[in-house]
Amino acid sequence: MTQANLLSPPSNIPPQTALALSQKAPLILSSSPTSSLPWPLSLLVSRETPETWTVHENLFFSALRTGDENSALALLQRLEARFGDHSERIITLRGIYNEATSKSDADLEKVFDAYEKILRDDPTNMSIRKRRVAVLKALGRPADAITAVTVLLQHSPTDAEAWAEASELYASMAAWGQAIYAAEEVLLITPNAWSAHAHIATLHYLSTASNNPPNLSSLALSLKHFCRSVELNDSYLRGFYGLKLITSKLNGVLSDSASAPNKRTTQDDDDIPVPSIETVKKLEEIATSKLAEMVRQFKSGKKGWQGYDEAEVIAARELLDRDGKTER
Amino acid sequence: MAALGTVLNGVGALFLTHAVYSTHEHTATFATTPLPLDISLELLTSILLLSLGIVISFAPLKPIQYAQWAGQISREGRHGEGRYTREGEEILSEGDPYAFLGLDSGIGGKGEGRRGFWDVKGKRKEYEEWVRDGGKQ
Incomplete structure:
Protein backbone atom coordinates (compact mmCIF):
# COMPACT_ATOMS: atom_id res chain seq x y z
CA MET A 1 0.00 0.00 0.00
CA THR A 2 2.89 2.37 -0.50
CA GLN A 3 1.86 4.31 -3.54
CA ALA A 4 4.16 7.02 -4.74
CA ASN A 5 1.99 10.00 -3.97
CA LEU A 6 3.69 13.35 -3.56
CA LEU A 7 0.69 15.14 -2.11
CA SER A 8 0.32 12.85 0.89
CA PRO A 9 3.37 10.59 1.07
CA PRO A 10 2.98 7.42 3.15
CA SER A 11 4.29 7.34 6.70
CA ASN A 12 6.82 4.72 5.74
CA ILE A 13 8.85 5.30 2.57
CA PRO A 14 11.08 2.40 1.55
CA PRO A 15 13.87 3.23 -0.94
CA GLN A 16 11.94 2.04 -3.99
CA THR A 17 9.03 4.36 -3.16
CA ALA A 18 11.49 7.21 -2.61
CA LEU A 19 12.95 6.52 -6.04
CA ALA A 20 9.49 6.50 -7.63
CA LEU A 21 8.70 9.79 -5.90
CA SER A 22 11.87 11.55 -6.97
CA GLN A 23 11.44 10.34 -10.56
CA LYS A 24 8.53 12.72 -10.84
CA ALA A 25 10.93 15.65 -10.59
CA PRO A 26 11.45 16.28 -14.35
CA LEU A 27 7.70 16.36 -14.92
CA ILE A 28 7.07 18.89 -12.19
CA LEU A 29 10.12 20.98 -12.95
CA SER A 30 9.17 21.17 -16.63
CA SER A 31 6.34 23.63 -16.05
CA SER A 32 6.52 26.61 -13.76
CA PRO A 33 3.48 27.09 -11.51
CA THR A 34 3.98 30.85 -11.32
CA SER A 35 3.78 33.10 -14.33
CA SER A 36 6.47 35.49 -15.50
CA LEU A 37 4.06 38.34 -16.26
CA PRO A 38 4.09 41.54 -14.14
CA TRP A 39 1.98 41.69 -11.00
CA PRO A 40 -1.71 42.31 -11.80
CA LEU A 41 -1.62 40.12 -14.91
CA SER A 42 0.18 37.29 -13.12
CA LEU A 43 -2.79 36.92 -10.78
CA LEU A 44 -5.07 36.20 -13.74
CA VAL A 45 -2.98 33.50 -15.36
CA SER A 46 -1.46 31.93 -12.24
CA ARG A 47 -1.79 28.16 -12.21
CA GLU A 48 -0.72 27.54 -8.64
CA THR A 49 -2.95 25.85 -6.09
CA PRO A 50 -2.25 25.29 -2.37
CA GLU A 51 -1.38 21.69 -3.24
CA THR A 52 1.31 22.88 -5.65
CA TRP A 53 3.65 23.87 -2.83
CA THR A 54 2.99 20.76 -0.78
CA VAL A 55 3.94 18.74 -3.83
CA HIS A 56 7.07 20.85 -4.33
CA GLU A 57 8.12 20.44 -0.71
CA ASN A 58 7.61 16.67 -0.69
CA LEU A 59 9.42 16.34 -3.99
CA PHE A 60 12.28 18.37 -2.52
CA PHE A 61 12.58 15.88 0.35
CA SER A 62 12.55 12.81 -1.86
CA ALA A 63 14.99 14.36 -4.33
CA LEU A 64 17.38 14.97 -1.45
CA ARG A 65 17.19 11.44 -0.13
CA THR A 66 17.82 9.90 -3.55
CA GLY A 67 20.79 12.21 -4.10
CA ASP A 68 19.19 14.20 -6.92
CA GLU A 69 20.69 17.46 -5.70
CA ASN A 70 20.17 19.45 -8.90
CA SER A 71 16.41 18.92 -8.82
CA ALA A 72 16.37 19.67 -5.11
CA LEU A 73 18.18 22.95 -5.66
CA ALA A 74 15.83 23.91 -8.49
CA LEU A 75 12.84 23.18 -6.29
CA LEU A 76 14.33 25.11 -3.42
CA GLN A 77 14.95 28.11 -5.67
CA ARG A 78 11.35 27.99 -6.82
CA LEU A 79 10.13 27.94 -3.24
CA GLU A 80 12.48 30.78 -2.33
CA ALA A 81 11.28 32.85 -5.27
CA ARG A 82 7.69 32.31 -4.22
CA PHE A 83 7.87 32.75 -0.45
CA GLY A 84 11.06 34.78 0.04
CA ASP A 85 14.13 33.51 1.81
CA HIS A 86 13.21 35.00 5.19
CA SER A 87 10.28 32.66 5.75
CA GLU A 88 10.91 30.35 8.69
CA ARG A 89 9.97 27.34 6.64
CA ILE A 90 12.19 28.26 3.70
CA ILE A 91 15.15 28.84 6.04
CA THR A 92 14.56 25.34 7.37
CA LEU A 93 14.38 23.85 3.88
CA ARG A 94 17.63 25.57 2.99
CA GLY A 95 19.13 24.09 6.14
CA ILE A 96 17.97 20.61 5.22
CA TYR A 97 19.54 21.06 1.78
CA ASN A 98 22.84 22.05 3.39
CA GLU A 99 22.67 19.08 5.73
CA ALA A 100 22.01 16.66 2.90
CA THR A 101 24.81 18.00 0.72
CA SER A 102 27.40 18.06 3.49
CA LYS A 103 30.06 15.49 2.72
CA SER A 104 31.60 14.88 6.13
CA ASP A 105 30.90 15.32 9.81
CA ALA A 106 32.97 18.51 9.75
CA ASP A 107 30.65 19.95 7.09
CA LEU A 108 27.69 18.95 9.19
CA GLU A 109 29.23 20.77 12.16
CA LYS A 110 29.40 23.87 9.98
CA VAL A 111 25.69 23.55 9.21
CA PHE A 112 25.12 23.24 12.94
CA ASP A 113 27.06 26.44 13.58
CA ALA A 114 25.00 28.18 10.91
CA TYR A 115 21.88 27.12 12.81
CA GLU A 116 23.34 28.62 15.97
CA LYS A 117 23.81 31.88 14.11
CA ILE A 118 20.23 31.85 12.81
CA LEU A 119 19.00 31.26 16.35
CA ARG A 120 21.03 34.17 17.69
CA ASP A 121 19.26 36.42 15.19
CA ASP A 122 15.83 34.91 15.78
CA PRO A 123 15.60 32.76 18.91
CA THR A 124 11.92 31.99 18.21
CA ASN A 125 12.60 29.92 15.10
CA MET A 126 11.24 26.58 16.33
CA SER A 127 11.83 24.66 13.11
CA ILE A 128 15.54 25.49 13.24
CA ARG A 129 15.63 24.35 16.88
CA LYS A 130 14.18 21.06 15.70
CA ARG A 131 16.75 20.81 12.91
CA ARG A 132 19.50 21.26 15.51
CA VAL A 133 18.20 18.15 17.26
CA ALA A 134 18.15 16.26 13.97
CA VAL A 135 21.74 17.27 13.16
CA LEU A 136 22.95 16.19 16.60
CA LYS A 137 21.23 12.87 16.06
CA ALA A 138 22.86 12.48 12.64
CA LEU A 139 26.25 13.28 14.19
CA GLY A 140 25.74 10.34 16.54
CA ARG A 141 25.42 12.43 19.70
CA PRO A 142 22.04 11.36 21.13
CA ALA A 143 22.86 12.72 24.60
CA ASP A 144 23.35 16.22 23.15
CA ALA A 145 20.23 15.77 21.05
CA ILE A 146 18.27 15.04 24.22
CA THR A 147 19.64 18.17 25.87
CA ALA A 148 18.67 20.21 22.80
CA VAL A 149 15.17 18.79 22.73
CA THR A 150 14.64 19.42 26.44
CA VAL A 151 15.68 23.05 25.96
CA LEU A 152 13.18 23.26 23.10
CA LEU A 153 10.48 21.77 25.31
CA GLN A 154 11.16 24.25 28.11
CA HIS A 155 10.28 27.01 25.67
CA SER A 156 7.39 25.23 24.02
CA PRO A 157 5.90 22.62 26.35
CA THR A 158 2.79 22.01 24.25
CA ASP A 159 4.65 20.73 21.21
CA ALA A 160 3.45 17.11 20.95
CA GLU A 161 5.85 16.39 18.08
CA ALA A 162 8.85 17.42 20.18
CA TRP A 163 7.68 15.37 23.18
CA ALA A 164 7.31 12.36 20.88
CA GLU A 165 10.84 12.94 19.61
CA ALA A 166 12.15 13.20 23.17
CA SER A 167 10.37 9.99 24.08
CA GLU A 168 11.94 8.14 21.19
CA LEU A 169 15.39 9.56 21.89
CA TYR A 170 15.20 8.44 25.50
CA ALA A 171 13.92 5.04 24.39
CA SER A 172 16.86 4.67 22.02
CA MET A 173 19.15 5.06 25.04
CA TYR A 181 7.34 10.47 31.08
CA ALA A 182 7.74 12.16 27.67
CA ALA A 183 5.16 9.84 26.11
CA GLU A 184 2.72 10.73 28.88
CA GLU A 185 3.20 14.39 27.98
CA VAL A 186 2.26 13.52 24.39
CA LEU A 187 -0.91 11.95 25.77
CA LEU A 188 -1.74 15.10 27.73
CA ILE A 189 -1.71 17.09 24.50
CA THR A 190 -3.33 14.51 22.20
CA PRO A 191 -5.30 12.24 24.54
CA ASN A 192 -7.15 10.54 21.69
CA ALA A 193 -4.10 9.49 19.69
CA TRP A 194 -4.27 5.71 19.47
CA SER A 195 -0.70 5.51 18.23
CA ALA A 196 0.51 7.43 21.31
CA HIS A 197 -1.28 4.96 23.59
CA ALA A 198 0.29 2.03 21.74
CA HIS A 199 3.68 3.75 21.99
CA ILE A 200 3.48 4.23 25.75
CA ALA A 201 2.26 0.65 26.16
CA THR A 202 5.25 -0.56 24.15
CA LEU A 203 7.56 1.45 26.39
CA HIS A 204 6.04 -0.04 29.54
CA TYR A 205 6.43 -3.50 28.06
CA LEU A 206 10.03 -2.94 26.94
CA SER A 207 10.96 -1.47 30.32
CA LEU A 223 -2.14 -3.84 29.11
CA LYS A 224 -4.16 -0.81 30.15
CA HIS A 225 -2.70 1.40 27.44
CA PHE A 226 -3.06 -1.23 24.73
CA CYS A 227 -6.69 -1.63 25.79
CA ARG A 228 -7.18 2.12 25.50
CA SER A 229 -5.62 2.20 22.03
CA VAL A 230 -8.00 -0.46 20.72
CA GLU A 231 -10.86 1.29 22.48
CA LEU A 232 -10.03 4.38 20.43
CA ASN A 233 -9.55 2.47 17.18
CA ASP A 234 -11.45 -0.77 16.76
CA SER A 235 -9.30 -2.07 13.89
CA TYR A 236 -5.85 -1.11 15.13
CA LEU A 237 -3.52 -3.94 14.22
CA ARG A 238 -0.64 -2.81 16.39
CA GLY A 239 -2.96 -2.36 19.38
CA PHE A 240 -4.41 -5.85 19.08
CA TYR A 241 -0.97 -7.32 18.47
CA GLY A 242 0.27 -5.75 21.69
CA LEU A 243 -2.83 -6.80 23.56
CA LYS A 244 -2.31 -10.39 22.48
CA LEU A 245 1.38 -10.31 23.37
CA ILE A 246 0.85 -8.80 26.82
CA THR A 247 -2.11 -11.01 27.73
CA SER A 248 -0.26 -14.20 26.84
CA LYS A 249 2.69 -12.99 28.91
CA LEU A 250 0.45 -11.98 31.83
CA ASN A 251 -1.33 -15.29 31.60
CA GLY A 252 1.87 -17.14 32.28
CA VAL A 253 2.97 -14.80 35.08
CA LEU A 254 -0.42 -14.77 36.79
CA SER A 255 -0.85 -18.55 36.72
CA ASP A 256 2.65 -18.87 38.20
CA SER A 257 1.92 -16.43 40.98
CA ALA A 258 -1.46 -18.06 41.60
CA SER A 259 0.41 -21.14 42.82
CA ALA A 260 2.49 -18.95 45.13
CA PRO A 261 0.01 -16.28 46.29
CA ASN A 262 2.19 -14.63 48.94
CA LYS A 263 4.69 -13.57 46.29
CA ARG A 264 2.09 -11.65 44.35
CA THR A 265 1.04 -9.49 47.29
CA THR A 266 4.61 -8.40 47.92
CA GLN A 267 5.17 -7.50 44.31
CA ASP A 268 2.41 -4.99 43.56
CA ASP A 269 3.15 -2.37 46.16
CA ASP A 270 2.22 0.32 43.62
CA ASP A 271 -1.41 1.25 43.41
CA ILE A 272 -1.88 -0.24 39.95
CA PRO A 273 -4.46 -3.00 40.22
CA VAL A 274 -3.27 -6.16 38.51
CA PRO A 275 -6.13 -7.58 36.43
CA SER A 276 -7.60 -10.93 37.37
CA ILE A 277 -6.69 -13.97 35.32
CA GLU A 278 -10.24 -14.26 33.97
CA THR A 279 -10.12 -10.71 32.56
CA VAL A 280 -6.77 -11.39 30.96
CA LYS A 281 -8.07 -14.60 29.37
CA LYS A 282 -11.11 -12.80 27.95
CA LEU A 283 -8.96 -10.01 26.55
CA GLU A 284 -6.69 -12.57 24.94
CA GLU A 285 -9.66 -14.22 23.26
CA ILE A 286 -10.86 -10.89 21.89
CA ALA A 287 -7.40 -9.98 20.60
CA THR A 288 -6.93 -13.39 18.97
CA SER A 289 -10.25 -13.31 17.15
CA LYS A 290 -9.74 -9.72 16.03
CA LEU A 291 -6.21 -10.38 14.76
CA ALA A 292 -7.34 -13.54 12.98
CA GLU A 293 -10.11 -11.60 11.28
CA MET A 294 -7.72 -8.86 10.14
CA VAL A 295 -5.21 -11.37 8.76
CA ARG A 296 -7.93 -13.33 6.99
CA GLN A 297 -9.59 -10.32 5.42
CA PHE A 298 -6.27 -8.83 4.33
CA LYS A 299 -5.07 -12.09 2.77
CA SER A 300 -8.32 -12.67 0.92
CA GLY A 301 -7.86 -9.26 -0.66
CA LYS A 302 -11.21 -7.98 0.50
CA LYS A 303 -11.89 -4.38 -0.40
CA GLY A 304 -11.93 -2.07 2.58
CA TRP A 305 -9.35 -4.12 4.48
CA GLN A 306 -6.27 -3.29 2.44
CA GLY A 307 -5.07 -0.36 4.53
CA TYR A 308 -2.68 -2.39 6.65
CA ASP A 309 1.03 -2.63 6.20
CA GLU A 310 1.87 -6.03 4.77
CA ALA A 311 4.82 -6.55 7.13
CA GLU A 312 2.55 -5.89 10.11
CA VAL A 313 0.01 -8.45 8.89
CA ILE A 314 2.75 -11.04 8.45
CA ALA A 315 4.01 -10.35 11.98
CA ALA A 316 0.48 -10.73 13.35
CA ARG A 317 0.13 -14.02 11.56
CA GLU A 318 3.40 -15.28 12.99
CA LEU A 319 2.25 -14.34 16.47
CA LEU A 320 -0.98 -16.26 15.97
CA ASP A 321 0.87 -19.29 14.55
CA ARG A 322 3.34 -19.31 17.44
CA ASP A 323 0.49 -19.15 19.90
CA GLY A 324 -1.36 -21.97 18.16
CA LYS A 325 1.72 -24.18 18.40
CA THR A 326 2.35 -23.66 22.10
CA GLU A 327 -1.23 -24.48 22.93
CA ARG A 328 -1.21 -27.74 21.04
CA MET B 1 -28.20 4.84 -6.05
CA ALA B 2 -26.74 7.94 -7.65
CA ALA B 3 -28.78 7.43 -10.83
CA LEU B 4 -32.01 7.03 -8.87
CA GLY B 5 -31.18 10.19 -6.91
CA THR B 6 -30.60 12.15 -10.11
CA VAL B 7 -33.92 10.94 -11.59
CA LEU B 8 -35.82 11.87 -8.44
CA ASN B 9 -34.14 15.28 -8.29
CA GLY B 10 -34.90 15.92 -11.98
CA VAL B 11 -38.58 14.98 -11.68
CA GLY B 12 -38.87 16.96 -8.44
CA ALA B 13 -37.32 20.06 -9.98
CA LEU B 14 -39.66 19.74 -12.98
CA PHE B 15 -42.72 19.53 -10.72
CA LEU B 16 -41.47 22.42 -8.62
CA THR B 17 -40.95 24.66 -11.65
CA HIS B 18 -44.36 23.71 -12.99
CA ALA B 19 -46.06 24.38 -9.66
CA VAL B 20 -44.37 27.78 -9.30
CA TYR B 21 -45.30 28.72 -12.86
CA SER B 22 -48.91 27.61 -12.31
CA THR B 23 -49.11 29.65 -9.12
CA HIS B 24 -47.81 32.70 -10.90
CA GLU B 25 -50.24 32.22 -13.77
CA HIS B 26 -53.15 31.68 -11.37
CA THR B 27 -52.43 34.77 -9.24
CA ALA B 28 -51.97 36.85 -12.39
CA THR B 29 -55.38 35.85 -13.82
CA PHE B 30 -57.57 35.37 -10.71
CA ALA B 31 -55.93 37.53 -8.04
CA THR B 32 -58.74 37.20 -5.47
CA THR B 33 -59.59 33.46 -5.60
CA PRO B 34 -57.68 30.98 -3.40
CA LEU B 35 -55.09 28.66 -4.95
CA PRO B 36 -56.56 25.41 -6.38
CA LEU B 37 -55.81 22.20 -4.50
CA ASP B 38 -53.93 20.52 -7.38
CA ILE B 39 -51.25 23.21 -7.41
CA SER B 40 -50.61 22.84 -3.66
CA LEU B 41 -50.49 19.06 -4.07
CA GLU B 42 -48.01 19.33 -6.94
CA LEU B 43 -45.82 21.64 -4.88
CA LEU B 44 -45.83 19.27 -1.90
CA THR B 45 -45.07 16.28 -4.16
CA SER B 46 -42.16 18.07 -5.77
CA ILE B 47 -40.69 18.94 -2.38
CA LEU B 48 -41.06 15.34 -1.24
CA LEU B 49 -39.36 14.04 -4.40
CA LEU B 50 -36.53 16.57 -4.14
CA SER B 51 -35.86 15.80 -0.47
CA LEU B 52 -35.81 12.08 -1.21
CA GLY B 53 -33.51 12.57 -4.18
CA ILE B 54 -31.06 14.71 -2.20
CA VAL B 55 -30.92 12.24 0.69
CA ILE B 56 -30.43 9.26 -1.64
CA SER B 57 -27.69 10.84 -3.75
CA PHE B 58 -25.71 12.02 -0.71
CA ALA B 59 -22.15 10.77 -0.14
CA PRO B 60 -21.86 7.88 2.36
CA LEU B 61 -21.90 9.16 5.91
CA LYS B 62 -18.89 8.92 8.18
CA PRO B 63 -19.16 6.84 11.36
CA ILE B 64 -20.04 9.05 14.31
CA GLN B 65 -18.33 6.86 16.88
CA TYR B 66 -14.67 7.66 17.36
CA ALA B 67 -13.49 4.04 17.46
CA GLN B 68 -15.39 3.11 14.31
CA TRP B 69 -14.21 6.18 12.47
CA ALA B 70 -10.60 5.49 13.44
CA GLY B 71 -11.07 1.82 12.62
CA GLN B 72 -12.29 2.70 9.17
CA ILE B 73 -9.20 4.80 8.55
CA SER B 74 -6.94 1.94 9.65
CA ARG B 75 -8.80 -0.72 7.72
CA GLU B 76 -9.17 1.07 4.43
CA GLY B 77 -5.96 3.06 4.42
CA ARG B 78 -5.69 6.08 2.20
CA HIS B 79 -7.23 5.58 -1.18
CA GLY B 80 -7.84 7.86 -4.11
CA GLU B 81 -11.25 9.21 -4.92
CA GLY B 82 -10.62 10.09 -8.52
CA ARG B 83 -9.58 13.70 -8.04
CA TYR B 84 -6.17 14.93 -9.12
CA THR B 85 -4.10 18.03 -8.60
CA ARG B 86 -2.65 19.97 -11.49
CA GLU B 87 0.63 18.08 -11.10
CA GLY B 88 -1.12 14.75 -11.61
CA GLU B 89 -1.05 13.70 -7.96
CA GLU B 90 -4.15 11.98 -6.74
CA ILE B 91 -5.97 13.53 -3.80
CA LEU B 92 -6.31 10.78 -1.20
CA SER B 93 -8.98 10.15 1.39
CA GLU B 94 -8.60 11.15 5.02
CA GLY B 95 -5.62 9.59 6.78
CA ASP B 96 -4.50 9.05 10.35
CA PRO B 97 -4.76 12.51 11.99
CA TYR B 98 -2.00 11.59 14.46
CA ALA B 99 0.53 10.57 11.83
CA PHE B 100 2.44 13.78 12.60
CA LEU B 101 3.48 12.27 15.95
CA GLY B 102 5.47 9.68 13.99
CA LEU B 103 4.83 7.00 16.60
CA ASP B 104 3.39 4.40 14.28
CA SER B 105 6.53 2.57 13.28
CA GLY B 106 7.39 1.51 16.82
CA ILE B 107 10.61 2.10 18.71
CA GLY B 108 13.65 2.11 16.47
CA GLY B 109 11.39 1.51 13.46
CA LYS B 110 12.14 2.54 9.92
CA GLY B 111 9.30 4.99 9.46
CA GLU B 112 9.66 8.56 8.37
CA GLY B 113 9.50 9.83 11.92
CA ARG B 114 8.42 13.35 12.67
CA ARG B 115 8.47 15.97 9.95
CA GLY B 116 10.28 18.63 11.94
CA PHE B 117 13.03 16.22 12.99
CA TRP B 118 13.38 14.49 9.62
CA ASP B 119 16.67 12.58 9.55
CA VAL B 120 17.90 13.46 6.08
CA LYS B 121 21.37 11.94 6.55
CA GLY B 122 19.98 8.63 7.80
CA LYS B 123 17.50 8.39 4.95
CA ARG B 124 20.19 9.14 2.39
CA LYS B 125 22.39 6.44 3.84
CA GLU B 126 19.52 3.95 3.73
CA TYR B 127 18.89 4.78 0.08
CA GLU B 128 22.57 4.55 -0.86
CA GLU B 129 22.83 1.13 0.75
CA TRP B 130 19.76 -0.02 -1.13
CA VAL B 131 21.29 1.12 -4.43
CA ARG B 132 24.58 -0.58 -3.59
CA ASP B 133 22.75 -3.84 -2.87
CA GLY B 134 21.34 -3.82 -6.37
CA GLY B 135 18.13 -1.91 -5.78
CA LYS B 136 15.80 -4.81 -5.25
CA GLN B 137 12.90 -5.32 -2.92
Missing part, protein backbone atom coordinates in the same frame (compact mmCIF):
# COMPACT_ATOMS: atom_id res chain seq x y z
CA ALA A 174 17.00 2.60 27.04
CA ALA A 175 16.05 5.32 29.55
CA TRP A 176 12.57 3.88 29.92
CA GLY A 177 11.41 6.04 32.83
CA GLN A 178 12.14 9.29 30.99
CA ALA A 179 10.76 7.91 27.74
CA ILE A 180 7.49 7.03 29.47
CA THR A 208 10.27 -4.86 31.89
CA ALA A 209 10.91 -7.16 28.93
CA SER A 210 14.45 -8.00 30.05
CA ASN A 211 13.47 -8.50 33.70
CA ASN A 212 12.89 -11.98 35.00
CA PRO A 213 10.35 -12.25 36.54
CA PRO A 214 8.73 -9.31 34.72
CA ASN A 215 7.44 -6.43 36.77
CA LEU A 216 3.70 -7.01 37.16
CA SER A 217 2.71 -3.35 37.45
CA SER A 218 4.54 -2.46 34.21
CA LEU A 219 2.76 -5.28 32.41
CA ALA A 220 -0.56 -4.15 33.87
CA LEU A 221 0.05 -0.57 32.72
CA SER A 222 1.05 -1.79 29.30
